[in-house]
Amino acid sequence: MSDKFTIPFDRVVVLGSTGFLGKKVCDVFRQSGVDIIGLRSKDVDLRKEASIAALQQLAGGDVALIFSSALTPDRGQTLGTLSDNLTMAINVGKFLESCKIGLCVNISSDAVYPLTANPITENSPIDPAGYYGLAKYGGEKILERVTAASKIDFLNLRVTALYGPGDPHGSYGPNSFLKSLMKDKTVRLFGAGEEKRDHLHVDDAVFLIRKLMAVRATGTYNLATGRSRSFSDIVTALQQAVPFSFEVVSMARRGPITHRHFDTTRLCLQVPGFQFASIEEGIAGYYRFCFPGT
Amino acid sequence: MSHAVPTGFVGLSHLGIVSSLAWASFGRAVVAYDPSVERVASLAAGTLPVHEPGLAELHTKTHAHVEWVSDAAKLEACPLVIVSLDVPTAEDNTSDLTPVLALIDAIVPFLRQDVVLVVMSQVPPGFTRRLRTRIEQIRPDLRCTLHYWVETLIFGRAVERALRPERCIVGCEDSDAGLAPMFAEALSVYGCPILPMRYESAELAKTAINLYLIASVSYANTLADLCEAVDADWGEIVPALRLDQRIGPAAYLRPSLGIAGGNLERDLVTLRSLAYEEGVDAAVFDGFSQANKKRYDWALRMVNCYVMTQSAKPKIAVWGLTYKKNTHSTKNAPALRLIRDLAAHAEFAAWDPIIRAQDNLGAVQLLGSPADALRGADALLIMSDWDEFVNADLRPVRSEMTRSLVIDCAGALEGRRKELTGIEYVSMGRRPQGLRPAAASA
Structure with a gap:
């Protein structure tokens, strides 16, 4: 980027x-x-x-x-x-x-x-x-x-849900998972992590902003990938990226299972062919940032 | 020999041309009237402004029975006059009734006493009853029986439908009035059920039929999307549905890029507007409308996922510019919209069996053969279901293209999936085999 x-x-x-x-x-x-x-x-x-x-x-x-x-x-x-x-x-x-x-x-x-x-x-x-x-x-x-x-x-x-190196908030998802992994090698999931959300890597968000500004786009756009993944998918991606085992703790969920999907057609017309980082790529890079040298 | 007493047809658009020629094919004399001198002269000379299978043959066979006229006074000879002008639609698919009303206003002074006047144009519920009042104001002395006859013209099958209708739905002043005997006798030649009903019922029946079709299309498209998501195959499910008596063999179950052509869209808009006016909750219509507007995005998503991710400015071949086969109509055609939307990001070369040159083609190079359009292309988009595509020689797809990728938005090659060796094939209702989309693309 x-x-x-x-x-x-x-x-x-x-x-x-x-x-x-x-x-x-x-x-x-x-x-x-x-x-x-x-x-x-x-x-x-x-x-x-x-x-x-x-x-x-x-x-x-x-x-x-x-x-x-x-x-x-x-x-x-x-x-x-x-x-x-x-x-x-x-x-x-x-x-x-x-x-x-x-x-x-x-x-x-x-x-x-x-x-x-x-x-x-x-x-x-x-x-x-x-x-x-x-x-x-x-x-x-x-x-x-x-x-x-x-x-x-x-x-x-x-x-939509931003994640990646530099996140200061630790919101539930990739950011909280990496944070807790660094803290005590544990990932905490609500239920079995069935909920699907659209997770956007911060580098992709910056790239899209610059692209939209470059063409002087106006109006409203949802910055989302168009492909929602479950929190358990993220844990799986993390397990693939991390060279050590970690504990996955299931917590009682606070409400019913909900999902959120985005239709990104409008964005697609402004940046056709743009390939977002997959959750696997994004998580692997995020892990390397958090655990340099591993 | 034609029957000596002629029937008048008023308004020579698609509906009027097909209906008048089909009427004449039963040996009946027809006075076909349109105020456009040029159109009448053109039709008299055998030049047809619309494409329909069998229409040219029908014209050749029946023209001796048809008198093409631009003088409304010729209608005085007709005890039965049928208003057959198509109702034009605006960009937002709303109907414009002005031309039909103007046409009726123009002919009323020339109608003979005791005329049977039949409206066949695609009018909304309430129109025919209001028309009676309008006619009385123009000509208080005129004794006239007024009917509304539901047209069921289908683009690409109009001749067949006009010659052999499944049923005739006829609107009458009230349910007990029945059809004017002369009109009932004229309709008997079809040998099909005749369903008389109130004007309003007949007018609503027309749009109700189309709304049912829209519902089927929306249903099939949503299920096709779900099949792609869960790795099911819609093509395997459809036969099971067709064998269900409640659904039937002719149900609209083929996934598509949604409704187009203007007629179904018009009826959806008409019904939505009527429900709004009458205070009827019609959220279901909004659902159909929204689903249809978004359906086009399937093509955009596939192009983005499988083509744009591979090349900065790909060359895309397009087969089919009309909205479906056997028609000249490009109204709301997804092919033209896609070309327009991606004009800045891709080059397009197209072939269409009927379209040769048209003002609204946009940034597309129109070529003389399917193979010419394929030369050097990164992908082929099949945008309508012409037989020429269904039966196309697939060798140029393998030999002429830079990449043998086919995105079939019309299901044209569905029946030939086993022949598609060496071709990357993307169609609706199933995940593409051997093709991996990008992880996620905008």
Whole structure:
């Protein structure tokens, strides 16, 4: 993923540059020579009104803004985090009302969708189950309206379960499995891990962002592979990748077995032929990152 | 010798041409009217604007019985007048009734007293009863019996269906009124059941038939997808279904890229709109509609998975541009949509048994033979089920292509699977043998 590429923008500004995806975007884009500015909450706290003036300093020319700042669900799904996430979107919106830029890329989440029986498309009904998804959807609508009024191109990306080296959250799945493997050589599964989810490697997510930006795509896309795998498949992939045996502990599941599938036709038309890392490849690489030298 | 008293046919589109010629084939005189002078002259000269098997022969056989006219006054001689203009549909498959209404408005002043006026155009429930009021407003003095006759034209089989209908469904003012004797006698030549019913029932029967077909197509496609997912073979299951009396041998069970051609789509839109207007919960229609819209994605997925992952700008051969065999229609044809969608990512070379040049072909090179289209191709997409494809010489598939990969979206080669040695074959309802898709492709 470190090949050279160009982006049709003078500069890319990433808000949330220490987050899992934001950091990867900064690293990859910077390595490729893209003029990129990454901003952390320490640099610009988007929860504060003063952030708008700070962002205005960075405008000028054909700038692309990637808004990936968020208080993720591991920081708590409360009215407080909902308020903070919405405030960040509002302040970015106010900045966009005041400055003309080339493109706003909003990093949203598949948390905006409810668990449904049919594969999810960009047109599937929205019904967030938690405050995080609600904030993400609120952010989408705020930025969609502001960019439409300001005639700024808007690319909205609903990212599914991200995994890979650098994950700071340890959410259930590849990330928590590798984390617990490093900690005590144990993997903890709910039930027998029957649930299927669409797991997206972070490198693939960055590649797709760059591809969509390169063709100046606009509108909403689900960033997903289109092929869901069960958590037990991931454990199997891990067993194949790891040169030692580990314990798989089954925990009582908290609810019924659910699955989530994505129909990625819309994405496919923008990046035809793109091959995602298989879960086996992704897990093997992730393991090598976590256990260097093995 | 034809019967001396002529029957009028009004509106010479696909339906009108086939119906008037089929009517005349029983030795009956026909006055075939269309306001377009050019169309009438063309038909009189034997030039047919539509393709249907047997239609040219029917024209040759019957033209002596048909008077092609663009003067509505000629209809005064006709005690029975049949309105047979196809209802055009917009891009979103909604019906445009304006041309049919304009046509009827134009002929009403010339109709004779006690005329039997029959509407055959594809109108929505409620149309015929409203039409009676409209006619009374235009000509209060006209004594007229009004019927709605359900057309069951199938593209590619229109002549056969017009000559030998399974049944005649006829809408009447009320259930007890029955058919006008003259019309009943005219229909008796078919020797099939005649089903009189209220206007509204007949109008709804037409769309109900098509909705059932849509349901079957949606069902078959979903099951085919499931077969691919669990490694079952839909081709093995279908015979079991056909032998079930509740399903039957002629059921629409072949997987496809969904409904196309415009007629079924139109009826789905019509019924959805009617249910909405009347406050009837018709979520099931939405399901059919959504399933059909997404069905085209199967072709896109296969091309993406087996072709685009192998080459940055592949050359793709396409057999079949019409939406199905034995028709000239490309309305909602998946072939043209696919070519349009992938124009920036692939080169297309196509062959079609009937299409030679058309404005909406998009970025495709149209070639003179199936083998020409295959030359140097990375994949062959079969997009419709013409007999020419079903019986195609497969040697050029092996010898002319860069890679002998066939993605059969129409099931054209299903019956020849044993002959496909050396060919990578992808079809609906079963996992491709010996072909591995990419781990996951966008």
